[in-house]
Amino acid sequence: MMEKTKNILVTGSNGQLGLSLKKVLGRNIEEGKRKNNDNFLFTDVNELDITDKDSVVDFMAEHEIDVVVNCAAYTNVEKAEENEERADLLNNVAVGYLASACKDAGAFLIHISTDYVFGGKANTPYTEDMEPGGGSDAPCGVYGRTKLAGEKIITASDCKYLIFRTAWLYSDYGKNFVKTISNKIKENTTSGDNGMPGSIKVVFDQVGTPTFAEDLADAILTVIDKRMLDRQGVYNFTDEGVCSWYDFAVEIGLLTGFGSTIGLIGKKKVCRIIPCRSDEFHSKVERPSYSVLDKTRVKDMFGIEIPYWRESLKKCISDLAEADVIMTAYNK
Ligand SMILES: NC(=O)c1ccc[n+]([C@@H]2O[C@H](COP(=O)([O-])OP(=O)(O)OC[C@H]3O[C@@H](n4cnc5c(N)ncnc54)[C@H](OP(=O)(O)O)[C@@H]3O)[C@@H](O)[C@H]2O)c1
Numbered sequence: 639m640m641e642k643t644k645n646i647l648v649t650g651s652n653g654q655l656g657l658s659l660k661k662v663l664g665r666n667i668e669e670g671k672r673k674n675n676d677n678f679l680f681t682d683v684n685e686l687d688i689t690d691k692d693s694v695v696d697f698m699a700e701h702e703i704d705v706v707v708n709c710a711a712y713t714n715v716e717k718a719e720e721n722e723e724r725a726d727l728l729n730n731v732a733v734g735y736l737a738s739a740c741k742d743a744g745a746f747l748i749h750i751s752t753d754y755v756f757g758g759k760a761n762t763p764y765t766e767d768m769e770p771g772g773g774s775d776a777p778c779g780v781y782g783r784t785k786l787a788g789e790k791i792i793t794a795s796d797c798k799y800l801i802f803r804t805a806w807l808y809s810d811y812g813k814n815f816v817k818t819i820s821n822k823i824k825e826n827t828t829s830g831d832n833g834m835p836g837s838i839k840v841v842f843d844q845v846g847t848p849t850f851a852e853d854l855a856d857a858i859l860t861v862i863d864k865r866m867l868d869r870q871g872v873y874n875f876t877d878e879g880v881c882s883w884y885d886f887a888v889e890i891g892l893l894t895g896f897g898s899t900i901g902l903i904g905k906k907k908v909c910r911i912i913p914c915r916s917d918e919f920h921s922k923v924e925r926p927s928y929s930v931l932d933k934t935r936v937k938d939m940f941g942i943e944i945p946y947w948r949e950s951l952k953k954c955i956s957d958l959a960e961a962d963v964i965m966t967a968y969n970k
Contacts, residue, residue, distance in 0.1 A: 641865060644676045647703045649688050649736070650710025651680035655750060657811040658851035659707065662859055673863050679703075683710070688732040694739045705862060707748045708736055711785070715754070718780040719922045729784035730791055737795035746798045746867045748858060751789050753805035753846060753876075754782035758926020765932045766803075766872045779923035789872070800861065801872045802854065802936075805929055806886075809851035810957050819887050820955070820964045823897035826909040835901050837910035842884035844916060846929040847876040850950035857942050869939050874931035877947040884913040889948055893955045895967025903967075 650656050660680055666672050679701055686697050688710050697703070711729055712718055718725040733749060740747040756764055757775040764770075770777070770786055777783045792799050808814040819840070826836035854875055861867060881889075888911050891897020901910030916925065933944060958964045 641674055643674065644704040644862070645702050646676050646678045646705045646707065646862065647686075647698065647701065648678060648680045648707045648709060649686060650682055650708065652682040653709055653711075653713070654807055654809040654812045654814060654851045655855060656680065656682070656709040658809045658855040659709065659858065661810070662852050662855040666859065674865075676862065688736060689727050691735040694735050695742070698739050698743050698745065703743060703745050705746045705748065705867065706736055706740055707858060708733065709750060711750070712781070715779065715781045715925070716922050718784070722780045722784075725780050725784045726787065729781070730787035733788040734791040734795065737792045737797045737799065740799070741795055741797035746800070747792060748800045748802070748861070748867075749788070749792055750854075751801050751803045751872075752782065752785045753803060753929035753931055754778065754926060755786040755789060755803065756782075756926060756929060758844075758929045760928055763930040763932035764874070766874060766935050778925060781923070782926075798868070798870055800867065800870060802858070802875045803872065803931060804849050804854055804874075805846050805876045805931060806848040807851050807854070808848060808954060810954065810961065810963070811851075815848075815883070815886065816890060816951065816954060817958065817964060819890050820894050820896075820958070823887070823891050823894060823909045823911070824965055827896050827907075835907040835909055837901065837912050838887070838897075839912045839914040839918065840884040840887040841916045841919065842882045842913040844925055844927055844929075845880060845882050846926070847878070847880055847931065848886055848947045848951065849876040850945070850947075850954050852953075853877055853945055853950055857936070857940065857944075860942060861940055864940075866940055871935075873936040873939065874933050875936050875944070876931050876933065877950050878933070878944050879947045880930050881947065882913075884911065886951075887911050889951055890955070893952060893966070894959075894964065896965075906967075
């Protein structure tokens with residue numbers, strides 16, 4: 639039975655997750671997969687600046703918002719080190735404005751957090767029962783600290799909320815590892831001496847799980863459409879499986895047909911992908927060395943099936959190649 643239509647506000651919707659939400663919603667509508675006919679209002683900073691408290695309150699009242707999906711954030715981990723005030727404003731203070739407006743309006747807040755709330759010192763997957771931020775496992779930098787503060791401001795606010803902690807997001811949109819590395823691999827197919835294949839180095843000592851933003855978008859839309867919003871709490875959501883950034887890059891090389899561990903695919907010379915340690919790269923911020931998230935709770939609570947990361951990566955690469963955003967050896 640169709641329930642009352644909800645008005646759903648998506649903030650930061652020109653980012654990777656916001657655009658993926660729009661895409662998956664469009665696909666679900668086309669395929670007649672929706673149970674409810676909710677109205678989605680997609681906004682980014684020009685339509686609704688979440689750091690402007692009064693605008694948030696006014697927008698929610700004017701559009702009678704029932705659910706807020708907060709995709710807005712300060713996500714540049716390196717730049718956050720120099721722009722702590724701005725990162726805190728977006729990832730923490732503005733999240734407080736949304737939480738307080740949701741509480742006053744009786745609306746639900748769906749917020750996105752990160753594996754970076756942990757320091758990455760564990761060696762078994764993080765569950766939602768593990769308290770982030772403690773002792774030697776405190777977040778590594780400003781981004782993680784401000785995102786953790788954002789989680790805390792929500793849980794203390796008394797609003798109705800769902801927090802999805804995700805990791806290693808990539809998509810058809812924006813700047814992300816899949817696009818950057820596939821282009822680097824392609825460029826280095828002939829960057830060595832005398833037109834010979836070149837190589838790139840990728841770190842192997844940071845382990846986690848890639849997440850195709852469309853998989854997270856699909857989960858969020860399922861929770862809204864199936865009216866499971868009252869199952870309040872913190873949930874981990876990444877794709878299935880575990881890998882290092884090096885493993886992720888090798889898979890991108892194989893799927894695009896331009897890179898491999900040995901610099902050959904069959905007899906064809908391709909870019910060689912070489913494993914290296916994080917300390918070989920200069921970085922302003924330390925990153926978690928282990929940030930695998932346990933997804934038992936999200937699967938049990940919402941009956942969601944999560945794809946294995948390699949399967950989703952295949953889909954994204956095929957989309958990117960079809961849209962001519964990246965090149966593969968199979969479609970050039
Ligand atoms: N990307 C990852 O690998 C990753 C990993 C774990 C968790 N997450 C979390 O997942 C969520 C979505 O990430 P994403 O990769 O989709 O982020 P994103 O691509 O950086 O998108 C964030 C969006 O928010 C917008 N924005 C900035 N300031 C705003 C403001 N004051 N008001 C409204 N919108 C504003 C941004 O606009 P501008 O681009 O113009 O600034 C951008 O369109 C975030 O909460 C992030 O912390 C991401």
